Amino acid sequence: MSKVKIVSIIYAIGIIIGALFFDVWGADTTPLKTLSVFAWTIIFIIALFFVDKNERN
Template structure:
């Protein structure tokens, strides 16, 4: 399993945890929940960039 796939799977699991346990997409979403998903997506994009860069180097 390459690093890009692993990073994507971790991101999807994190989004599902946020959806089911933190109820991020509920009717009463706070600013903190919105920012936390936004930061999670930023971390995913940075990790995806570095994983792809590492795969191209090898």
């Protein structure tokens, strides 16, 4: 299994955990919850960049 798939699976699991346990998409969404999802996505994009860069070399 490639590293890109592993990073994508970890990201999806994190989004599912955020949706089910932390109620990120609930009616009482705070700015902290919104920023945490935004930060999680930024970490995912950075991880994809470095994993793809390392796989090409």
